[in-house]
Amino acid sequence: MRQRAARDQKRLDSGAVTSPKDLESLQRELTSLAKRQGDLEDVVLEVMERRESAQERVAELTGRADSLQAKVDDAVARRDAAFAGIDAEAATATKERELTAADIPAALLGLYDKIRVKEGGIGAARLYQRRCEGCRLELNITEINDVRAAAADTVVRCENCHRILVRTPDSGL
């Protein structure tokens, strides 16, 4: 369009066009070309502004994505650390259990394991203030008397949940 306007302007300036009608038409074309160029420049300006705002949005979203990724990385690192901690605790507990189990007579250990499987992982419970801490029920007076009468090395069990009851000075006997 610019080339065409320059060519028109050159013809106009050269004086080669002498007919008033041609001169007028040339002039009109130049005016129209100038207007269209102005319109196109406005469009270009608008497109550039839109591109700029789109670039700002991209930068903002990239920043947010980076910050979210950092949070994800942090959470993953904390999760992995927690897993490592749990694994270490489990290993220690397993070892402790092995050591403890080694001192317990095989028959008692077998009974304990049988109850443990049946009672959701807890085979023995503390008797605390006359209450079985396995099923949370308080023993009645007859049961308490039976436990009282039992020898220290007798295995006593809860009448309700059948778990092995562990007697301590806090048992309320």
Ligand SMILES: [Zn+2]
């Ligand atoms: Zn019980």
